[in-house]
Amino acid sequence: MRILFKTNYKQDLNLAKHGGHRFWYGLLILVLFAAPLILGGYYIGEATRILIYAMAGLGLMVLTGFTGQVSLGHAAFLAIGAYTNAWFLAQGFSSFVALPMAALLSMIGGLLVAIPAARMSGIYLAIATLAFAIIVEDFAGHLNSITGGNRGMMVDVPTLFGYQIWESWELYLFVLSILVVATLAVLNILRSPLGRAMIAVRDSEVSSQALGVNPMKIKVFAFTVSAAITGLAGAFLAHYMSFLTPQIFGILLSIQLLLMIVLGGLGTVHGVFFGAVLIGVLETGISIAKDTLPSSIGGLPGIEPFVFGVILISVIVFEPTGIYGRWIKIRSYMEFFPIYRRKSFKRQRTYLKTERLR
Amino acid sequence: MSESPLLKVRNIETFYGPVIAIRGISLDVHKGQVVSILGGNGAGKTTILKTICGALEPQKGTVVFSGQDITAWQPDKTAKQGMGHVPEGREVFPFLTVKENLEMGAYNRKEKNDIDADLEMVFHYFPDLKNKINLQAVLLSGGQQQMLAMGRALMMRPEILLLDEPSLGLSPLLVSEIFDIIYRLNTEQGVTMLLVEQNAHMALKVSHAGYVIEVGRIVFDGDRDALLNNPDIQEFYLGKKRAIGREKRRWKMRKTWR
Amino acid sequence: MSTEEIISLDNQTSIPALFRFRAQTLKNKVSMREKHFGIWRTFSWNQYYSNSARIGKAMIALGLKSGQTVSILADPCKEWLFFDLAAQCIGCVSCGIYTTDSAPQILHICKDSDTTLLMVENEEQLDKYLAVEEQLPNIHTVVVLDSTGLADLDHPKVVMLEQFYRLGDEDTEDLESEWNRRIDSSEPNDTAILVYTSGTTGAPKGAMISNRNLIFIAQAFHEFYPITAEDESVVYLPLCHITERLLSVFLPLARCSTVNFIEGQDTAFENITEVSPTYFLGVPRIWEKMYSSITLRMKDATWFGRKALQIAISAGSRAADFEDKGLPVPAHVRLMHRAADLLVLNNIKVLLGLDRVRIGLTGAAPISPDLIEWFRALGVPLYEAFGQTENVAFACGNYRGQVRLGTVGKPPPGVELKTAEDGELMIRGPLVFKGYYKQALKTAETIVDGWLYTGDIAEIDADGFVKIVDRKKDIIITSGGKNISPSEIENQLKFSPYVTDAVVIGDRRKYLTCLVMIDNETVSQFAQENNVPFSDFKSLCATAEVQSLVKSEIERINLSLAQAETLKKFRLIDKQLTVEDDELTASMKLKRNIVNEKYAGLIDQMYS
Secondary structure (H helix, E strand, O other): OOOOOOOOHHHHHHOOHHHHHHHHHHHHHHHHHHHHHEEEEEEEEEEEHHHHHHHHHHHHHOOOOHHOOOOOHHHHHHHHHHHHHHHHHHHHOOOOHHHHHHHHHHHHHEEEEHHHHHOOHHHHHHHHHHHHHHHHHHHHHOHHHHHHHHOOEEOOOOOOOEEOOOHHHHHHHHHHHHHHHHHHHHHHHHHHHHHHHHHHHHOOOHHHHHOOOOOHHHHHHHHHHHHHHHHHHHHHHHHHHOOOOOHOOOHHHHHHHHHHHHHHOOOOOHHHHHHHHHHHHHHHHHHHHHHHHHHHHHHHOHHHHHHHHHHHHHHHHHHHHHHHHHHHHHHHHHHHHOOOEEOOOOOOOEEEEEOOOO | OOOOEEEEEEEEEEOOOEEEEEEEEEEEEEEOEEEEOOOOOOOOOOHHHHHHHOOOOOOOEEEEOOOEEEEOHHHHHHHHHEEEEEEEOOOOOOOOOOOHHHHHOOOOOOOOOOHHHHHHHHHOOOOHHHHOOOOEEHOOHHHHHHHHHHHHHHOOOOEEEEEEEEOOOHHHHHHHHHHHHHHHHHHOOOOOOEEEEEOHHHHHHHHEEEEEEEOOOEEEEEHHHHHHHHHHHHHHHHOOOOOOOOOHHOOOOOOOOO | OOOOOOOEEEEOHHHHHHHHHHHHHHHHOEEEEEEOEEEEEEEEHHHHHHHHHHHHHHHHOOOOOOOEEEEOOOOOHHHHHHHHHHHHHHHOEEEEEOOOOOOHHHHHHHOOEEEEEEEEOOHHHHHHHHHHEEEEHOOOOOOOOOOOOOOOOOOOOEEEEEHHHHHHHHHHHHHHHHHHHHHHHOOOEEEEEEOOOOOOOOOEEEEEHHHHHHHHHHHHHHHHHHOOOOOOEEEEOOOOOOOHHHHHHHHHHHOOHHHHOOOHHHHHHHHHHHHHOOOEEHHHHHHHHHHHHHHHHOOOEEHHHHHHHHHHHHHHHHHHHHHHOOOOHHHHHHHHHHHHHHHHHHHHHHHHHOOOOOEEOOOOOOOOOHHHHHHHOOOOEEEEEEEEHHHHHOOOOOOOEEOOOOOOOEEEOOEEEOOOOEEEEEEEEOOOOOOOOOOOHHHHHEEEOOOOEEEEEEEEEEOOOOOEEHHHHHHHOOOOOOOEEEHHHHHHHHHOEEEEEEEEEOOOOOEEEEEEOHHHHHHHHHHHOOOOOOOOHHHHHHOOOHHHHHHHHHHHHOOOOOHHHHHHEEEEEEOOOOOOOOOOOOOOOOOOOHEEEEEEHHHHHHHH
């Protein structure tokens, strides 16, 4: 248990509030960067996949978790980012140009969606984002000259200042660095007035308007930032997969992203990572299990989605606050041991008010 | 009252997450009585009411209603048992008309024949509603919505009516009117009521007995006269000033409740 | 140990001189912290000294002469210390008054002490002064710290703090040199402070305590309880009480340690947790409250947590046993204790704010040995000590390696103890106060031949440990002629977590009975656990289960008492008393005489 001795107001704003934070997160970053020294090629590849999911999830969390805008179409930004990156690389530009362009074009896409979508809420917003995703997927299929259409498109390796990144561990470190920067950026936005405005809009648009916040502007901002980050993730996804087809970016991917952040812990940055790890590990785990199980079980069709579904449902039923929520409970237990109160997190019944006239 | 109380609440404790909202609350309501729960903001009055009707689950304690243990029953079940709840903030169905709201009150009634007669009874006590019978509830004023909510609960023919802050957000004149109606409902129709109020003055006018809650605990209880004559209640809840003079001013008085 | 022996600290023989010396050497080291708007703000020794100097000079400018009295009526805050030291530096006597005192009580103290300048905290305290001001013509200035609510006050004698400071800022060399001159002329035997004994009997008397007394005690204290410049303490008890004064004003002055002020009574425990002091003094009630807050919380904890705590405490008490006897702790015991501490006990200490406590003290009332053992097992070194206002708060104490539970320890070097024929404890040494102000007769009764008659009956055992039996005046003589020490019985009762205080009655009666004040928190919890319905405190006391609970507690202690000493009947005091009630002293103890009077009816019931 830690009791903070406040001697300065700035202490409340710090990202790392005390020595413990600094130590553990520092250790985590170190371990992550040192991972290629320990893990073999296959696992590094899996880790890269998880990092990319995390980046995509980070973008979605900014929009859905922190600004409260549901998006069923984030795969669209992944697509825009992926194809833009691949195209620019194909034209001979280095990643130094291709990546920012991927982010930029995604951002423009986000802006385009935001302007109509920011006026909508609830079901209508979800449908609008879904529509956008379908449109982008369609475009990707039809713009043969740029995207290679349904036949697909090869993706060159990333190039930085003339150096070509062929090794999987090099890609891993590249993605990790950008992810760390993106995470810090998001954390900083969240502790700024802008971030607080986003959360205010999520919690109560009426109240935030009463305080001078323009919900439209905030939502548009959230959409663009979210799209940019997810676009970057898409760019890296292109490198990971090496070959792009429009089918990758279907609605299933959007739903998977959404599931990821909800199961991880909606409304928290930690949740993004927990969710990415969960989904990544599940996928890997299931495919490994499939190989080791006797063929009578392993060969059953639809076993993957089945197991996937069962695990996801279990998480939702037993821990609606997500994995991060469960982690908080475990951490509280250890922090307060032995005085941890038995029913600290017992949820009280809530009977929500029906949606009223806005 | 020699017979067993209609509502017996014993030692309930309710939490909101890690925070204990009420602790060690025990109270009785006898048939035909109006009992008030008084206290300031955040004292725990609404929590008590919600625990009784089932909208909140207590961690300890029991609620016995008409001899039946209804602790932690879901609110729809307690409603079927005859517990009418008029929630804080009215909660009328905004898009239903006044008539439809009232009819919703009779949802659980087995015999549907007396509904019209009951509607008439409600309009008798709340004449303002009769004019607006086909108006959507959202278009009513605060006071009219309060009346509608009460009328809706009355349509249940409840054994006991739980009223949560009926005076909240209403003008003094309306508050007077509402409490007048409460009084008449009790004396004329014999409706048993458990009333939660911040407006101690009004509440004590119509109550037979009362409990004063502070920080989740009962600090005083008694019948109406005991409450009205208690100097602490007079000073802290009824606004009476003590003997004037700088020396007599009670600074930082911890309410000691003798 | 003649009174002529020079007692000095760092070559300074008076508090004012020591104060100035500290400021000159410590300069920017943190001397105190105060929480203001959510953050802890620091004040250096320089600031401490310069603010006190400004106040002292203002006092000089207003014409205060050496030997006059300055009274302070405020809750602990940095200005309390500034005024205290300022008054002493200009040769005046500093006198503190409890903020819970009523106007008549304040009148008595100000009149008796010949106060000429009064400092009050706020409007509430000012009101009390204004109520009796006609009877206090000697007070020519009243300084108010917090001017909230007094914007349109226009009183010739009342000055706000900011104004007062400016009086001392007047740029005259005369003031500066006068300030220094007065410090230079302070003598060891000058009365430094006046402390009015709160007293459970009679009107309060002002005890005069000299510079020499204070410096000696600071040294003596250090012998048993070494305090260094890195130590931190929390100021939360009233500063007018000699013990808090010693620990928070004079000890830090002597040892250069830092004090932290609590924000207010309501946040005291929270602040203690935040500061996490390195030495801590509490009356037994405070330690009991801490203990019961943990036990109450553990009731709601997980099974594993409860089990773990049980095991950890037993590991800790085994280690503590060795330490108490001064023996080295065996390796495996120490290892168990360290593990227990790391995994389980540390969190409890952090919660209570006791994780850094090297020296825990308890005094002013007897404490259950079991409680001390529990805290020692927890890892908080808790020592019982004894002192009175008349011997500057510290006459003897248990300390590391010299602990005997149930006793108040041994006297420090330089202090002599003996018991009179009737068992009354007598003390001699540089810690004996000068006497009662303007009360030559009473002083003559109390100090005879250099020996201070404490008024407490005590036993000194073969190893020199002192056991306090009772206040001499409180001894009860039953109608059968038996001498009973009520405190012994009351303390037994008070060890129960359900009992806050008790008064044994039996003077000139056939048998003993008692009045009991129960603890609201623990008894409510008991009622909740046993599904006993109750509404308010009165009804809680009236329930059959609570009555039988108290009865069983009484029967439990009756087992260890002689037949004539057992309590035959009891009644509960069914209202929650506060310090503002006549029945309680400022330290929340029941006043025997008042209780006997006010509850005469209840008492007669028990004897009819």
